[in-house]
Amino acid sequence: MKDLSLHILDIVQNSIRAEARTIKVEMASGTDGMLKMLISDDGKGMDEEQVNRVKDPFFTTRTTRKIGLGISLLTQKAEQSGGYLKIESAPGKGTEVNAVFEISHPDCPPLGDIPGCAWMLMASNPGLRMIFRLVSATEEYEWDSNEINEALGGLPLTEHDVKASIIEWFNADFCKFKEFND
């Protein structure tokens, strides 16, 4: 995966498979030089054995194949960037995937197209509530699909002018968040 936006797309698929109705993606950076990426959901969760094994690329709940690389690849990216990945989950309590990266590390992956990723997840999963939050030391930006759909009143997110406007809005917030990290 070339950047973190693709990892977000990947990990969110796990939440969707876990029958989550609300998925939150938060990217936070403060004065400690670390970027924290938290993906949390209210899906069916995992038991202790699954949590212990989920970083193993040869462990998967899928039946179409025998490997699961999503968490393994994200763990590798976090660890090679001077960070770590931690998962908290319990049956019926949802799951939190917390990946931390050292921003100044040469192997820290780029953020990628977070606005495009957010739009795509919202547009292609209309029954799901997606909340994206960007938090820096001085600012917070939130994009909530429920609020956006309510404001649109039935207009599809895929409509050309709607998509262009939303991406422009997200990009404006994202650029300010990135400025703090540069």
Place this chain on the structure above:
Amino acid sequence: MTKVKTLADLKKLREDLQEKIRLRESGEHPESLVQVKVAMATCGIASGAKDVMTFFMEELEKRGIDAVVTQTGCMGYCYAEPTLEITLPGQSPLVFGYVNSRKADEIIEKYIKKGELVDGIIPVTYQSINDNQKEG
């Protein structure tokens, strides 16, 4: 076009656009829509499925084709990613492999619009004579 920075701006945009756009009632008649499911597992995303999905979402809208484009998990064809499954109204689903923007354009123009088969179909729904005999 209204510049959007807040939810209030989105509401204003909605007022501007509602006169031009027919609100889609796809939720009531999903069986009459073309359904496109893009496999977005790790293998698919790493192979470029995001760009393929974006292409379908934009181009189907632009070309006036009533369709629902959704993500799905791994279909098991990791060797042929990006893959997608297309179901035309009243027909069996077809799976296409090695899809890029150029192949996506061909799929839209030939298969979705005209029902013409194109190269790159993964024959998952193919039933041989032996399969039919076993079922019988």
